[in-house]
Amino acid sequence: MNRLAGAHVLSVKQFDRALLEDVFGVARSMRVLVRSVGTADLLKGKVLTNLFYEPSTRTSSSFAAAILRLGGSVVPINDVHYSSVTKGETLEDTVRTLEAYGDALVLRHPELGAAARAAAVATKPVLNAGDGPGEHPTQALLDLFTILTEKLGVSPGSDTSTQRCLSGLRVALVGDLRHGRTVHSLARLLALYGAELHYVSPELLRMPEPLVRELAAEGARQEEHRELSEVLGAVDVLYVTRVQKERFADPDDYARVKDAYVIDETTMAAAPPGLTLMHPFPRVNEIDRAVDADPRAAYFRQMENGLYVRMALLAMVFGRAG
Amino acid sequence: MNRLAGAHVLSVKQFDRALLEDVFGVARSMRVLVRSVGTADLLKGKVLTNLFYEPSTRTSSSFAAAILRLGGSVVPINDVHYSSVTKGETLEDTVRTLEAYGDALVLRHPELGAAARAAAVATKPVLNAGDGPGEHPTQALLDLFTILTEKLGVSPGSDTSTQRCLSGLRVALVGDLRHGRTVHSLARLLALYGAELHYVSPELLRMPEPLVRELAAEGARQEEHRELSEVLGAVDVLYVTRVQKERFADPDDYARVKDAYVIDETTMAAAPPGLTLMHPFPRVNEIDRAVDADPRAAYFRQMENGLYVRMALLAMVFGRAG
């Protein structure tokens, strides 16, 4: 039985290299499955409750498609804010009520720690689909899976090769590194494998000091930059994030930084031929649409990988794979 | 063939003791099914339309899970207020249109009598999931099923024992008894079996006189109370309801009564060891969270029973059980 069977998926901190290998191995099988026959009956009869306290079309659709492609079904709850909650119900009561109906619960919630609070009262597995400034672990897993897939091709080998692939890999995280829970989690995972981390952000949006110190203490190689040009010529992965207007109290501050790291055809011309360009989406203007046709643009494949990784996690949580 | 096959489920008045026995017998099988294998293909190919004119996460999710666990599928319509209806379409037109797509229709609507209006034009079964101040029959059925299950254990016997269980059982209904359609329906069902009904409410929120007279005429034993302490020491079931702020024209009236019957650990210490504590949920502060760990707190099991009762009703309406 795999270690995720019956377990909650709350944080990337749960994942060591052995478990990541398992997840990615299953995710690779899921890709083969989807691309060859489309679906399987692996989770036939399983009901997933998709509990979203804030809208996230991409994530909720991805989890829904994942359970459906494994033969299970989904109870989508996207209107929580209209209903019981406005009548004053706590998250804990909602979770204890709704868990009676499904076999596992995917939770998206705007508050830090919401997933852990849900897991504390739930008798069934809880999968964290983002808890405000907290974590969004399945995003980090699909990001790492994408790097592996892009670098190793679709039929990668053993743990050794994964290790070899990521060790020393130069990954630049670009944009809003201060608020981006995704880049925080991804940095943690990359550090596990000894990747070389380059943080490219405006002063105002630097990677949080505590996280940098924590990873440093674990031996991570990290470097900070203000200009993309400092790393562009010699980077293996460029992970671009959006600078969200709503993060700024002062609109002038936003105006100053929003276009600082736009990737366009000129940027791509200066980047290495083996680059992998990623973005968690949605994008606004961080990556010019002209770049979409560049084979190094991996962001649509990244979305697709989200399906495979979530299928893998569900199969493992239900004890049917890994 | 059971009497619900192809029928509408509109009111608890449709249910006599024989039919209730059938429903609860099937509901017990559904519990066994869910707890052992999770799902079955009993309703494979059946499509349920979940038509909700007002949000009710709990009820819509429960019906959705019920059909999914029986191998059917659901078309969830939760946004009626945004769509055709705002263009002026009548309930009858919406029902006649949508019934073409599914095999049965679950309807939640804010107006009294909406379910009957829908049933009058529908050619397929309509299940009333609450019609404003009218009825919410599946809630009353799951409440009664919960009392039986809590008192008799999970493998109860024949109609005789059900009768013996409920006859003379002291049930206190607490809180807003004036507006609570749930307690009205539950009182009706309990009266069928000769339970002893204790109504505990503020003067302003008393059980409606017409209903009290009607049940009295049928021989029901009923008693009114203003204070919970009058019944607490000698009651078998405590069914607590919420006093909704929106029911009060004058906020001062609300302030006076809202905390009148809060159940906390002190209350529970004064209650009998064999008590069953219930609540239709959502709760605000009517029951202190510290009480959740008390084995007499049955409200989360009550939610779970909602799934089994709705599975039973669907199986019977589709003529596949009972």
Add this chain to the structure above:
Amino acid sequence: MNRLAGAHVLSVKQFDRALLEDVFGVARSMRVLVRSVGTADLLKGKVLTNLFYEPSTRTSSSFAAAILRLGGSVVPINDVHYSSVTKGETLEDTVRTLEAYGDALVLRHPELGAAARAAAVATKPVLNAGDGPGEHPTQALLDLFTILTEKLGVSPGSDTSTQRCLSGLRVALVGDLRHGRTVHSLARLLALYGAELHYVSPELLRMPEPLVRELAAEGARQEEHRELSEVLGAVDVLYVTRVQKERFADPDDYARVKDAYVIDETTMAAAPPGLTLMHPFPRVNEIDRAVDADPRAAYFRQMENGLYVRMALLAMVFGRAG
């Protein structure tokens, strides 16, 4: 392999008579299927993404029921306006992201040409469920299918009889012919078969001149009317549409025309016994409810036909029928 296999369904212009025959033949089989056994596993494992940028309960439910009845499943996305899109994501990005999860995409969008834009970037079939003032091809197909079914009965014969049925058939399109994308598409299809088109509308809401000229150039027989009485006595099909208040800048203009073509029992008494009365729904007061019981009122059967036609299109797009 049928010509729709793997194709987009964007416009009625894609459909010639041979292809229409195929679609309607499959739609007839779907009716037999639904009425006899309810569902089939023809599209088992297929996932349909229902992407609705504006609410349309009827259309989204119809597509959902169609894929469910063929054994597939649906990822319903009805809240796009709350989510990524409000964060500035383009339609193209949303489509490229979401298509990773499903096997085909149903799109409803308020802008002209949205379906074609989606199809231009999608690697999977896109079905246009209405793009603003553009087209709503599945509505036109179900309308034509309804005319055939009403006139020929449920077991029609070959292409010849379809042709014979529609050639010279007198069809009156009534109401708002200026803005109604449905009547534009339906007129196109009817013209293919040589039906006689009668346009009945107020001056302000006439059939657009370019369309009239285009159909005339193709040899269509078209006639314009201001009064319903001019055609009522000798028409085979009366297709009534709603005059939408939101189309009028001046409320007085609306007031003048809104009740101009109301169909009531008096109207029906003056109409031929073999009339087929249709409406795309929702209706407000264009057709009096007293008319619903008239056997010539075909609008609820029309809704039902929507299910069969959409099942047929899905089966053909997925290459499993036709």
